[in-house]
Amino acid sequence: MAPSPDFDAYRSEFPVVREQLYFNHAGVAPTSRRVVNAMHEWEEDLLLHGVRYERGWEARAERTRGLAARIVGASPEEITFVRNTGHGLGLIAEGLDWRPGDEVAVATSVEYPSNVYPWMHLRDRGVSVREIEAREGGVTPEAVAAALTPRTRLVSLSSVQFASGHRTDLDAIGALCERAGVLFCVDGIQSVGCVPVDVKKSRIHFLSADSHKWMLGVSGMGLLYVARDVLPRVRPVLVGWRSTTDLWNFNTLHFELRPDATKFEEGSHNFAGIYALGAALELLLEVGMEHVAARIQALLVHADTRLRSLGCDTGPSPEHRAGSLTFLPPGGEGDVKALAAYLTENRVSFSVRRGRIRVSPHFYNQPEELDRLVALVRGFSGR
Template sequence: MTPPLDLDRYRAEFPVVQEQLYFNHAGVSPTSVRVATAMREWVDDVLHHGVRYERGWEARTEKTRELAARIIGAAPAEIALVRNTSHGLGLVAEGLDWKPGDEVAVASSLEYPSNVYPWLHLRDRGVVVREIEPREGGVTPEAVAAALTPRTRLVALSSVQFATGYRTDLEAIGALCERSGVLFCVDGIQSVGCIPVDVKKSRIHFLSADSHKWMIGIPGIGFLYVDRNVLPRVRPVLVGWRSTTDAWNFNRAHFELRPDATKFEEGSHNYAGTYALGAALGLLLEVGMENVAARIRELLAYADRELRAIGCDTGPSPEHRAGILTFLPPQGEARALASYLSERNVSFSLRRGRIRISPHFYNQPAELDRLVEMVRGFSGR
């Protein structure tokens, strides 16, 4: 029998724990020692050797692509490296062949702006954004079904709602979209690195996420997944030398787009970013996404129980939870509590009037005990 993995041994990877109670991975994560080391490795290489070992940079970038594919159950040819989640969603929104009267179903009252604005930007092309009515702080399959019409071409949803923490039933909605002949586009930034994600099982056509949240990487680098069956339907908004089949031949102009997702990568890579992303994904896959998800689930269940015991209002309920727990103090306003906690080196977010905490696998119950004691102290003033 395999002994249980000792997750606490990874705490040394995250020096931030010496300074703060860090419960803000749904916002901006601290990164790890190995990510910082990977970035320095590339910087030192170009500092001392210039472009001499460029082939090695390319090889590491392709390894990063493989790890990105692995963490969501895709093929490397279905992965494009992008700047951020918005970049990936924008490539999808601008790349499809829309017709006037086409509809996109979006829960715009609930979603993070990155998954609303790209679709609203299509209005001057005659595309209609049809509202999905949120229920209990999230989007249910029933709500999506009610929003579909014969003109619906795409459903755009977050895998987890950023403000409420409500986890979307991607498998049920993916199956619904497949039956309806509708494309399914997912903002995956609040799930990739937090819970297991399987784009094939969930019948997802597009997923975009960057690494500065649950992947515990850095801002400015992420990936876009495009299902191989719909790749020919998405026109690159930007093209450059790297978009083509003969990319490294600079002696002729031969404009033939690559058949895989790399056609969306128009120019030189952000190598420091790809090294960082590769190290971040490697760490998560080393720990194992099932282990990561189980630890986060346990921490949130513990925090939920302890906060409720002192009178806090918490959410979402366990069956709709991924990596986020929100709460209101038993006394006083959340904004005042937010200031109180920030002064005491607690990292969290205030979202739509509620305190949002989002611990990761390296956090410990004792850290949550300290948070609860601070909330208790604030409420008792």
């Protein structure tokens, strides 16, 4: 791995640090100056020139598609732009050729609703959801293996569970699904931009992720990966002029779907969002995902050690950790609501999930900022 970058040099990209202790990247992240400038670039172009430089917009879209492919280890032909994670998962759920009696294995007790409702919505097509038993807030390969039956067509899991922060062993589960002849679908919103992701290494068929969390982008813009070998099996739910091979010919009808993932893009692009996504991904790739992940892990170790010294109950354990740390104050669950209010009053951004405080720093955060969080927890507990 190349030498570690100067993380503090990037803090000027995130003026939110002047206002808050921001540890909520697993919820909604602040974006960077680069992203805002990229959005303004397209808006100014539209304002001053109308559609005159539209070819440049299209070129930027393809450049962004390439960056999205790089960050998940795919090829550009396997990437389509989506509005959000649920949009991408819904395209897969509604587009596959289900048969009555098919099963989808999902850990509904711990998954975010975006990775549950699209599969439940298939009931009227005779598809049932089979529960994967989750333990300690996470899903193990053994639990997935126990849930598989001859009727299982697809396993859908989050790469990292939103509430607990438990990281899923995607490599092991991908290999398991491959041996069983089962499709593997991943909600990647809690990992893309936080830890290195390699869809090929993990044998993933589908991965969807919005950019407003760890990618440091904006809400309403995300990516969907569809593996090349299963692309023909997924029917676009919506089609339009952009879905076709002769997309710029508006005078002659020629309905032939594009052979790659762009067949899911039915109409005009959200160019402001695409410019934003491109700038966000460029920043992460510039820092390097290995460096980003190592920095986040170091920050979490720093916070974990100090919170436990106060008597806090913390999780998940380091071997199951990605970007989030959850904790209970020394007073236990009964103090969570009061502590959350106290931290909010002191301009700390975080989340409460399943009765625990969840903190999720990013690479530009500093250990000293986490020390200030710990000092606030200590001050609250000492009242």
